[in-house]
Amino acid sequence: MSGKPRLTYLNGRGRMESIRWLLAAAGVEFEEVYLETKEQYDKLIKDGFLLFQQVPLVEIDGMKMVQTRAIMSYIAGKYNLYGKDLKERALIDMYVEGISDLMQMILVFPFSPPDAKEKNIESIKERATNRYFPVFEKVLKQHGQDFLVGNKFSWADVQLTEAILAVEEKVPAVLSGFPQLQVFKTKMSNMPTIKKFLQPGSPRKPPPDAHYVETVLKIFK
Amino acid sequence: MSSKPKLYYFDGRGKMESIRWLLAAAGVEFEEEFLETRDQYEKLLQGRSLLFQQVPMVEIDGMRMVQTRAILSYIAAKYNLYGKDLKERALIDMYVGGTDDLMGFILVFPFLSAEDKEKQHAVIVQKATSRYFPVYEKVLKDHGQDFLVGNNFSWADVHLLEAILMVEEKKSDVLSGFPKLQAFKARISSIPTIKKFLEPGSQRKPVPDDKYVETVRRVLHMYYDVKAN
Numbered sequence: 001m002s003g004k005p006r007l008t009y010l011n012g013r014g015r016m017e018s019i020r021w022l023l024a025a026a027g028v029e030f031e032e033v034y035l036e037t038k039e040q041y042d043k044l045i046k047d048g049f050l051l052f053q054q055v056p057l058v059e060i061d062g063m064k065m066v067q068t069r070a071i072m073s074y075i076a077g078k079y080n081l082y083g084k085d086l087k088e089r090a091l092i093d094m095y096v097e098g099i100s101d102l103m104q105m106i107l108v109f110p111f112s113p114p115d116a117k118e119k120n121i122e123s124i125k126e127r128a129t130n131r132y133f134p135v136f137e138k139v140l141k142q143h144g145q146d147f148l149v150g151n152k153f154s155w156a157d158v159q160l161t162e163a164i165l166a167v168e169e170k171v172p173a174v175l176s177g178f179p180q181l182q183v184f185k186t187k188m189s190n191m192p193t194i195k196k197f198l199q200p201g202s203p204r205k206p207p208p209d210a211h212y213v214e215t216v217l218k219i220f221k
Numbered sequence: 222m223s224s225k226p227k228l229y230y231f232d233g234r235g236k237m238e239s240i241r242w243l244l245a246a247a248g249v250e251f252e253e254e255f256l257e258t259r260d261q262y263e264k265l266l267q268g269r270s271l272l273f274q275q276v277p278m279v280e281i282d283g284m285r286m287v288q289t290r291a292i293l294s295y296i297a298a299k300y301n302l303y304g305k306d307l308k309e310r311a312l313i314d315m316y317v318g319g320t321d322d323l324m325g326f327i328l329v330f331p332f333l334s335a336e337d338k339e340k341q342h343a344v345i346v347q348k349a350t351s352r353y354f355p356v357y358e359k360v361l362k363d364h365g366q367d368f369l370v371g372n373n374f375s376w377a378d379v380h381l382l383e384a385i386l387m388v389e390e391k392k393s394d395v396l397s398g399f400p401k402l403q404a405f406k407a408r409i410s411s412i413p414t415i416k417k418f419l420e421p422g423s424q425r426k427p428v429p430d431d432k433y434v435e436t437v438r439r440v441l442h443m444y445y446d447v448k449a450n
Binding site: 077 | 298
């Protein structure tokens with residue numbers, strides 16, 4: 001195994017995208033292997049790479065890690081993006097889990113039938129603006145700091161930035177009622193590692209298209 | 222806030238049950254407030270006690286914690302059930318992720334239509350016996366130790382026992398191909414704190430019934446049929 005983490009997933013966002021964001025934000029270079037056929041996937045299972053027969057898979061520090069949350073917790077812990085103590089970790093976990101619930105709606109969106117798409121965008125908009133964004137707007141307003149937890153850059157900031165951009169792709173003016181989040185988005189986007197990740201040519205993947213959906217259905221049917 | 226953790230949820234398993242298991246396994250006494258009416262829920266919302274307007278919520282160490290995974294991670298770390306270093310924590314997180322996915326199929330079960338329930342029953346048994354149980358059987362066989370990670374009792378062991386018992390409620394002989402898991406089940410069940418939790422009169426909740434489903438639907442205004450995974 002080379003020194004760099006190696007990511008195995010489809011050539012698209014899905015559940016691996018948050019991991020790409022976190023590694024990039026931490027300034028960690030990584031390699032990627034793209035699943036394109038069912039045969040590749042079956043071989044991975046046969047060769048014992050996938051603990052629960054699922055991807056994402058991240059080979060890191062001699063481990064074959066699966067389970068998105070486990071992988072991200074490990075990366076956050078390793079690269080000091082998990083707060084300074086148990087209580088800060090608890091806050092980060094709460095924020096990340098909440099954002100993850102919002103991201104779940106976006107994750108499944110490409111797989112919904114065409115006649116449900118408009119309704120689903122409305123649901124995403126409703127949840128973002130009534131349940132999730134107000135929480136983080138308030139957190140930032142109350143402590144007046146640049147970062148969500150402990151006045152220090154953490155996993156929670158990365159996850160929220162990713163979520164804001166993902167929702168904006170569906171609902172462009174979604175931040176219009178959230179001035180703190182607008183400032184937050186700008187600040188995070190200008191952090192050197194994140195800025196680099198947001199530039200063309202980075203490992204960041206584009207929004208899922210028909211080809212991506214087709215590949216998922218073909219490999220995991 | 223009292224010094225004991227206080228759990229806010231319905232009087233039933235749902236997402237809170239894993240938290241009850243973990244606190245009990247750690248030997249931590251806790252209080253519970255049961256949501257029975259829509260009014261109680263709205264009062265919690267108005268009091269801004271629920272960060273994302275959802276339960277479970279656990280008052281612990283001056284925090285109002287929400288998000289099941291965050292709560293469980295906090296308890297595990299606080300009571301030394303999270304391994305001795307980052308790598309052991311990674312293993313525990315992976316194993317818990319698996320049992321969490323398995324229990325997820327059971328969590329939605331009471332809210333499915335009658336037809337979907339039948340299909341889901343088969344899915345639960347199939348996933349348990351072909352995807353999840355073989356993994357833990359192999360882990361135990363490979364290292365020959367009593368516990369899943371680091372030769373020490375951890376969150377992963379508690380979560381796996383909970384999952385085993387829940388699947389057994391659906392198919393009583395589901396462990397028949399898994400000798401290591403049978404021994405594991407007996408061993409972990411006899412740990413004093415867990416043994417106590419498994420006895421009648423503990424805070425462990427029974428298999429969800431129609432009354433439970435009705436309560437959840439009423440309190441959350443959740444009147445649609447949940448779709449199976």
